[in-house]
């Protein structure tokens with residue numbers, strides 16, 4: 295089978311303008327436009343409205359004493375699906391003659407990212423997965439055909455216990471996605487009991503017989519995946535009813551097992567989905583799982599991960615930045631029903647989706663990862679940081695060997711991707727207080743009569759009181775000087791690291807694994823209450839202010 299086609303998925307849009315949103319009342323449109331401009335989101339004013347020679351300097355103001363919301367570490371989450379070589383060969387291997395086991399090299403690398411949670415077993419696979427197939431003696435587990443991803447035989451050697459062992463070794467939290475599409479409330483409720491009940495029932499006796507007498511205490515629980523598409527092609531009204539039916543039976547057994555129930559959220563800009571879910575089921579939802587992928591081409595011809603020019607670079611930046619409009623507008627819909635922001639907006643799948651590497655199984659979604667992917671990641675993570683009040687979870691797709699992965703493997707070899715380095719650099723923001731970093735003038739990166747803000751940025755203060763700033767220069771050819779006015783903080787200097795590379799499509803290979811990696815940065819100076827940062831073209835900088 296070829297790559298799964300996902301009906302009804304909206305494509306990335308060229309136009310990120312809020313000025314063209316006829317369905318919103320004018321006053322809301324104006325407020326939204328002001329908010330997006332303040333945050334530095336792309337707007338598509340005609341090229342003629344831009345200053346003839348846009349200033350290269352980017353001017354920002356950091357109000358270091360006005361932080362309010364914590365950036366949840368969960369926006370740095372990972373996603374591992376039974377898809378291609380994410381699980382098998384990725385985290386789970388059987389080297390010649392050995393039984394299946396977890397890969398130490400991959401685990402050691404991922405531990406450096408302080409991964410907050412791993413979403414599993416899918417994705418589309420989740421609505422096809424029956425958890426009982428993956429417990430008990432491996433030799434007796436049924437083999438199934440993974441008809442969603444590549445028609446390969448799945449031997450179920452990686453199941454609940456193996457996943458929980460991966461979670462333990464990574465020092466992370468589990469996020470299990472239950473099966474709504476081909477499952478039943480009873481099946482989901484029994485999985486919940488299997489992993490969470492303290493013991494004494496027949497189901498937990500089975501857990502003990504399978505090697506784990508005590509409960510695993512899994513809190514994050516997805517009720518289906520993409521139920522508008524591969525999870526069952528449902529209407530929002532129908533899914534809202536199904537959601538309540540399934541979620542009702544995820545009952546707490548004690549204080550440590552209150553479920554954090556995550557509903558299938560909107561596909562890209564389906565605001566009706568958000569509205570209906572929040573209206574009909576909002577009181578039972580803890581997280582709403584929106585999905586948005588950055589594609590440079592169409593779903594049929596996405597384009598090469600490594601062979602591209604500036605046109606594809608610019609389009610990637612433009613479409614990645616579109617996520618700010620999406621989270622802003624979905625959050626506005628959620629505010630209608632949940633002004634206290636109890637329900638988290640979780641971007642449970644995001645990242646760049648390219649054509650697969652030539653010669654690889656089209657159903658495995660194996661793609662290389664260049665400096666362009668890294669810039670898309672940093673700009674997206676800055677958006678999440680700036681929307682910390684509502685965006686309290688996100689999972690890049692996916693963790694190993696699939697889509698915009700952290701790590702690629704070949705036999706016993708492993709390389710770190712440019713995106714891995716971004717996630718490592720951004721660990722400074724985990725659970726830190728988001729600081730307002732207002733872009734007064736981002737400068738524009740122009741291409742072919744269109745433009746996006748040249749610089750993306752976010753800032754936070756960690757538990758020790760240390761302020762970190764991340765800044766990315768999306769312009770592939772021109773250095774930018776960012777001047778940050780520092781308010782509410784006494785700073786004498788800044789140190790940091792920079793990630794860049796010789797070309798827009800530079801990437802790491804098994805032969806040359808360190809083409810793209812962070813190095814020490816000496817382009818930041820502090821004087822007279824101002825931080826001046828000279829950002830090389832196509833670069834990402836993380837700074838610690840002292």
Ligand code: AHR
Pocket residue numbers: 300375416417418419519520524643691692697
């Ligand atoms: O990440 C690949 C697939 O994309 C997931 O399985 C699905 O949820 C989405 O459509």
